[in-house]
Amino acid sequence: xxxxxxxxxxxxxxxxxxxxxxxxxxxxxxxxxxxxxxxxxxxxxxxxxxxxxxxxxxxxxxxxxxxxxxxxxxxxxxxxxxxxxxxxxxxxxxxxxxxxxxxxxxxxxxxx
Amino acid sequence: xxxxxxxxxxxxxxxxxxxxxxxxxxxxxxxxxxxxxxxxxxxxxxxxxxxxxxxxxxxxxxxxxxxxxxxxxxxxxxxxxxxxxxxxxxxxxxxxxxxxxxxxxxxxxxxxxx
Numbered sequence: 001x002x003x004x005x006x007x008x009x010x011x012x013x014x015x016x017x018x019x020x021x022x023x024x025x026x027x028x029x030x031x032x033x034x035x036x037x038x039x040x041x042x043x044x045x046x047x048x049x050x051x052x053x054x055x056x057x058x059x060x061x062x063x064x065x066x067x068x069x070x071x072x073x074x075x076x077x078x079x080x081x082x083x084x085x086x087x088x089x090x091x092x093x094x095x096x097x098x099x100x101x102x103x104x105x106x107x108x109x110x111x112x
Numbered sequence: 113x114x115x116x117x118x119x120x121x122x123x124x125x126x127x128x129x130x131x132x133x134x135x136x137x138x139x140x141x142x143x144x145x146x147x148x149x150x151x152x153x154x155x156x157x158x159x160x161x162x163x164x165x166x167x168x169x170x171x172x173x174x175x176x177x178x179x180x181x182x183x184x185x186x187x188x189x190x191x192x193x194x195x196x197x198x199x200x201x202x203x204x205x206x207x208x209x210x211x212x213x214x215x216x217x218x219x220x221x222x223x224x225x226x
Contacts, residue, residue: 030211041200043217044114050212086155090211098211099168100145102155 003027006087006103013110019074021106023087026068030098034061034072035086037105043086046072077110084108115139116205116218124224130191133221137184137205143167144186145206145215146178150199161186162209193225 005024013019023032034046047054047061049070054061058077063070074081087103115138125131137144146158148171157170161180172178175193180186190197200220206213 033215035217041220041222043202043204043220045214045216048212048214088155098209099157099160099170100147100215101157104154 002103003101004087004089004103006085006106008106009104010107011109013077013108015078015110015112017077017110019077019081019108019110021072021085021087021108023070023072023103024068025070025087025089025101027089027091027101029068029089029091031090032063032070033088033090033100034070035088037084037086039083046085074108079110079112082108082110114216114218116203116216118201118203118218118221120221121219122222122224124226125193126226127193127195129193129225130189131193131223133188133190133201133203133223135186135188135203135205135218137186137203138216141205141207141216142184143206143209143213144180144184145204146172146186146188147202147204148199149202149220150196155202158188160209167209190223195225198223198225 031050036044058075060073084105086105088100117136142163145160149155158172160168178188202220203218204215
């Protein structure tokens with residue numbers, strides 16, 4: 001079992017729909033990151049959070065530390081939101097050096 | 113544009129060869145991270161440098177090595193290349209080290225080993 005699991009693997013939506021992508025993790029973490037990767041490869045950091053909720057434009061990220069679960073929501077989805085969304089957790093496994101462990105990603109396609 | 117630059121964008125080479133990938137972090141960032149993204153393994157952390165010193169190590173093969181120079185740019189050296197080393201290699205930077213640092217990713221270097 002991967003330390004970071006995302007669901008769904010693939011998601012197709014119509015423009016305007018509300019979208020949720022889920023991330024569950026099995027290790028103790030210090031922070032959780034949501035990343036976006038467009039076709040062509042570039043990676044953009046969307047959120048970094050260690051508790052609660054963050055909002056940026058139409059994107060909202062939440063985290064529940066007790067349940068080891070995070071969600072990324074996109075409101076009023078648009079075709080330009082089509083990308084791979086990757087969840088990553090920062091953990092130190094008892095040491096002092098932190099590294100990111102990544103989920104496999106969720107491929108989102110938003111149709112006009 | 114994240115401010116992180118990577119060269120070259122594409123690299124095609126043969127098995128057994130050695131290549132060097134270069135990364136320049138955002139101005140002022142002291143940490144540099146290297147990641148490998150392959151179709152079967154996804155994104156994997158390779159190694160982190162902070163202000164010239166190795167800070168954390170991930171799934172980096174012994175054939176691979178990295179360093180960070182006094183001007184804070186970093187190089188990832190891949191030697192005795194195998195077909196399975198074909199992947200996208202990303203560099204990222206952050207202001208400091210530790211858990212609560214947002215990372216800014218470069219555009220990546222696509223390595224193809226024939």
